[in-house]
Amino acid sequence: MEKICVAVRVRPPVSLETSGGVFWKVEDNRVSLHRQHDTPVSGTSYAFDHVFEETCSNARVYELLTKDIIHAAVEGFNGTVFAYGQTSSGKTFTMNGSADNPGVISLGVKDIFDAIQMMSNREFLVRVSYMEIYNEEINDLLAVENQKLQIHESLEHGVFVAGLREEIVNSAEQVLKLIESGEVNRHFGETNMNVRSSRSHTIFRMVIESKGKDNDSSSTDAIRVSVLNLVDLAGSERIAKTGADGVRLKEGKHINKSLMALGNVINKLSDGVKQRGHIPYRDSKLTRILQPALGGNAKTSIICTIAPEEDHIEETKGTLQFASRAKRITNCVQVNEILTDAALLKRQKLEIEELRRKLQGSHAGVLEQEILKLRNDMLKYELEREKLQLELEEERRSRKERDQCVREQQMRLQNHNSLVTSSGGNGSHSEEQNSKRQSFCEECSDSNGICQGGAFRTPCSKAAPNAFVVKRSNYSRLPEYSPLPDTFSNVADEDTWLKMNKGYIADLDSLQMTPATKVQSFPLNDGTPGCSNENYRDVQKLKRQLENVTEEKNEFQRKYSEEKILNARLTGEISELRQEVLVIREIPRRLYESVVSSKDFYEDLLCSMKSFAADGESSTAKKLVSISEIGSSLFSTLETNFLMAMDGDKSFSNNDSLVREQCKVFCEKLKSTISALILSEKAPIDNKQGKNSPCSCNNKVVCASSLWLFLTYNISFRNEALTLLIAVKGCAQEEESTCWKEKLSSELNTIKEKYHGLEKDLDLNNKFLETSKEMYDSLEREFRLLQEERDSLLNKVSESSQTLTMVTDQKENVLKDYNTEVEKKKNLEEEIKQFSAAFACRQKSLVSFHSDLKSKIEKLRAQNPVSVPKSRG
Ligand code: ADP
Ligand code: MG
Numbered sequence: 001m002e003k004i005c006v007a008v009r010v011r012p013p014v015s016l017e018t019s020g021g022v023f024w025k026v027e028d029n030r031v032s033l034h035r036q037h038d039t040p041v042s043g044t045s046y047a048f049d050h051v052f053e054e055t056c057s058n059a060r061v062y063e064l065l066t067k068d069i070i071h072a073a074v075e076g077f078n079g080t081v082f083a084y085g086q087t088s089s090g091k092t093f094t095m096n097g098s099a100d101n102p103g104v105i106s107l108g109v110k111d112i113f114d115a116i117q118m119m120s121n122r123e124f125l126v127r128v129s130y131m132e133i134y135n136e137e138i139n140d141l142l143a144v145e146n147q148k149l150q151i152h153e154s155l156e157h158g159v160f161v162a163g164l165r166e167e168i169v170n171s172a173e174q175v176l177k178l179i180e181s182g183e184v185n186r187h188f189g190e191t192n193m194n195v196r197s198s199r200s201h202t203i204f205r206m207v208i209e210s211k212g213k214d215n216d217s218s219s220t221d222a223i224r225v226s227v228l229n230l231v232d233l234a235g236s237e238r239i240a241k242t243g244a245d246g247v248r249l250k251e252g253k254h255i256n257k258s259l260m261a262l263g264n265v266i267n268k269l270s271d272g273v274k275q276r277g278h279i280p281y282r283d284s285k286l287t288r289i290l291q292p293a294l295g296g297n298a299k300t301s302i303i304c305t306i307a308p309e310e311d312h313i314e315e316t317k318g319t320l321q322f323a324s325r326a327k328r329i330t331n332c333v334q335v336n337e338i339l340t341d342a343a344l345l346k347r348q349k350l351e352i353e354e355l356r357r358k359l360q361g362s363h364a365g366v367l368e369q370e371i372l373k374l375r376n377d378m379l380k381y382e383l384e385r386e387k388l389q390l391e392l393e394e395e396r397r398s399r400k401e402r403d404q405c406v407r408e409q410q411m412r413l414q415n416h417n418s419l420v421t422s423s424g425g426n427g428s429h430s431e432e433q434n435s436k437r438q439s440f441c442e443e444c445s446d447s448n449g450i451c452q453g454g455a456f457r458t459p460c461s462k463a464a465p466n467a468f469v470v471k472r473s474n475y476s477r478l479p480e481y482s483p484l485p486d487t488f489s490n491v492a493d494e495d496t497w498l499k500m501n502k503g504y505i506a507d508l509d510s511l512q513m514t515p516a517t518k519v520q521s522f523p524l525n526d527g528t529p530g531c532s533n534e535n536y537r538d539v540q541k542l543k544r545q546l547e548n549v550t551e552e553k554n555e556f557q558r559k560y561s562e563e564k565i566l567n568a569r570l571t572g573e574i575s576e577l578r579q580e581v582l583v584i585r586e587i588p589r590r591l592y593e594s595v596v597s598s599k600d601f602y603e604d605l606l607c608s609m610k611s612f613a614a615d616g617e618s619s620t621a622k623k624l625v626s627i628s629e630i631g632s633s634l635f636s637t638l639e640t641n642f643l644m645a646m647d648g649d650k651s652f653s654n655n656d657s658l659v660r661e662q663c664k665v666f667c668e669k670l671k672s673t674i675s676a677l678i679l680s681e682k683a684p685i686d687n688k689q690g691k692n693s694p695c696s697c698n699n700k701v702v703c704a705s706s707l708w709l710f711l712t713y714n715i716s717f718r719n720e721a722l723t724l725l726i727a728v729k730g731c732a733q734e735e736e737s738t739c740w741k742e743k744l745s746s747e748l749n750t751i752k753e754k755y756h757g758l759e760k761d762l763d764l765n766n767k768f769l770e771t772s773k774e775m776y777d778s779l780e781r782e783f784r785l786l787q788e789e790r791d792s793l794l795n796k797v798s799e800s801s802q803t804l805t806m807v808t809d810q811k812e813n814v815l816k817d818y819n820t821e822v823e824k825k826k827n828l829e830e831e832i833k834q835f836s837a838a839f840a841c842r843q844k845s846l847v848s849f850h851s852d853l854k855s856k857i858e859k860l861r862a863q864n865p866v867s868v869p870k871s872r873g
Pocket of ligand 2: 091092093198233234235
């Protein structure tokens with residue numbers, strides 16, 4: 001366990017004018033607030049590992065605070081140095097420095113390469129990356145196109161930013177040039193407090209890998225991998241002070257939020273291991289990236305910069321409190337070694353040998369136990385390895401099955417496609433689809449080849465050269481970026497983690513909190529992240545193809561369902577049409593039947609008409625005869641036509657014109673007959689001869705109406721029927737008017753009666769209304785009186801309640817007086833009792849004294865018998 005090293009650096013004041021009030025005083029490793037005349041302000045003194053005064057150079061800060069971390073990073077320890085403080089307090093100055101006063105980063109970079117030079121027994125590979133967190137988004141400063149990068153966590157790489165460009169470097173100059181190019185992409189902005197204020201947190205990261213040289217006899221195959229983070233935080237700021245608005249305001253909010261998250265993490269960590277609980281690393285990107293540095297496996301230094309000016313006192317106090325809390329944090333630091341399987345066995349063998357040797361000594365029993373334990377561990381490892389192998393086999397099998405499934409799906413789709421194309425007849429399209437599918441199948445089988453060859457082997461299985469740096473740089477160079485997550489590596493980002501653990505949610509925070517496993521193993525030759533990236537690309541390609549096929553399948557399914565709907569609609573329409581056809585086929589039969597019934601009706605009608613023209617000689621009678629002939633021929637033509645239609649003979653439609661002709665002639669004749677009938681009957685009405693006129697007129701009306709009905713029965717004769725109807729209308733009107741008159745007069749009478757009744761009702765109602773009105777008025781008067789009465793009563797009540805309260809008060813007073821009087825009386829009685837007792841007592845004593853005196857006098861008298869004047873006695 002190792003405590004975080006915390007230092008405070010005071011920036012020189014901006015102007016040389018000394019402020020009249022208070023100032024920060026630096027003594028040894030202590031900084032405190034003093035008033036003028038050097039009197040300290042209580043509660044404002046803070047002690048740290050180092051406190052650098054205004055005149056201190058960057059080189060000294062580096063020497064005392066970061067040099068050790070830099071050297072430890074070369075040895076395989078993770079390291080983090082970050083600058084914290086308010087805007088314009090000198091964070092960027094400390095980290096980046098200036099031309100004549102180089103900052104911590106450039107000094108550290110130079111030192112790393114010097115240290116590497118010194119360690120002749122190890123080979124090194126150094127990679128650098130440079131990123132910024134701007135508005136909670138991670139941007140790559142070495143590759144501008146890499147924006148909004150995501151943070152992931154894996155067992156092998158720890159917390160890392162996926163897709164971040166990593167440059168392999170071999171000299172300090174190369175690194176400094178890269179930083180310079182990255183600086184150009186950094187977000188700066190002007191605020192009231194700093195002309196070039198950093199608006200983002202920047203993280204310069206170096207990954208140092210090393211391995212003992214092969215000719216070194218003591219070396220194992222272990223590779224040390226350490227990560228060094230040099231962080232320049234954006235300054236916390238008070239919006240009012242910086243005068244930020246618009247973009248600056250938004251930036252400021254993000255900066256403050258992430259710094260607050262950092263403060264929270266520090267607070268939690270400073271609580272001590274037992275009280276810590278959940279550490280909210282995930283509240284911001286900054287804390288997530290700095291997770292290993294805060295409470296994890298890293299040597300960490302924090303430089304807290306403060307501004308000495310009086311108007312920054314509050315911010316300075318805040319920074320110093322943050323620093324004090326950070327001082328309490330402890331990290332669990334150890335060298336990060338990655339071992340190959342061979343190296344692991346070698347290491348264990350050495351340890352067993354070592355134990356054997358010790359076994360010769362005094363603690364034989366204990367050591368033997370240890371050996372046994374180790375053997376057990378080894379067995380356990382073996383078992384675990386076997387289990388993993390089984391799981392691997394399982395995974396391969398399930399993958400094969402999945403592929404098989406995809407192929408089957410593919411076949412089904414092809415079948416479906418051929419079905420659709422054969423029905424749609426679009427040959428060229430189907431060919432295109434087929435060729436697409438063919439190519440997919442080929443690609444699919446290719447990828448299967450790769451996967452079956454070794455599910456976890458990358459396609460780039462070229463034998464890598466043996467030298468460590470070449471090998472590692474091959475791994476690093478291939479992707480040119482920090483590892484990307486994929487489903488086949490041991491990535492522990494939340495989603496993949498969830499999938500890999502079949503629903504079990506691992507708390508990644510707690511993962512990081514547990515002491516880091518010192519020894520990790522991974523197959524060096526075929527499991528490198530570089531290869532995994534190739535694999536990842538293949539998988540991505542396959543995924544894309546699968547997505548395309550799925551999309552096509554969905555498209556087909558959509559079309560199929562559309563066609564299904566259309567088909568159903570068409571089937572519905574066809575069945576409707578069939579119904580209609582059935583109905584149409586029924587029509588000739590029905591028409592035939594109606595013709596037959598019409599014929600009967602017609603014959604009856606004609607008979608009754610003939611009876612009106614009973615003489616048989618009149619023109620009407622003659623016309624009726626001819627009508628009956630034409631009518632019967634018309635009906636027989638119609639009957640034969642409809643019979644033919646019923647038998648399915650289509651020639652009947654040709655007779656249509658003939659039928660119409662016949663029908664026309666028939667109608668003409670019928671019309672003239674009816675008009676003749678009307679004329680013959682009108683004369684007697686006009687001359688007012690014959691009492692039967694209304695009756696005969698009625699008959700005519702009935703007759704004409706029947707004819708009209710009959711004619712309208714056949715739609716084609718409707719016009720003729722209308723003409724007829726108009727002709728008979730005149731006659732009918734007369735009849736109707738007399739009937740109506742009678743009806744109207746009777747109705748008028750009833751209405752009149754009703755009206756009289758209603759008038760009476762109205763009178764009654766009016767009277768009732770008046771009485772009601774009077775009653776209402778009297779009630780209103782009563783109500784008003786009652787209201788007045790109620791008001792007066794209320795007044796009286798309030799008065800009485802007042803008097804009551806008064807009386808109650810008085811009563812209470814009287815009661816009090818009475819009580820005091822009673823008390824007094826009691827006292828008096830007591831006194832009287834005492835007095836009477838005393839009096840009785842006195843009386844008694846007086847009586848006894850009197851009797852004594854009397855007896856004495858008696859005695860004296862007896863002794864002196866001198867007579868005493870009686871009057872005295
Ligand atoms: P920050 O990054 O905290 O916002 P800067 O590092 O940009 O602040 O510093 C603001 C200004 O103060 C710069 O002009 C810088 O040169 C100057 N400055 C800060 N610290 C020192 C120092 N220790 N010595 C000299 N100048 C400094
Ligand atoms: Mg800055």
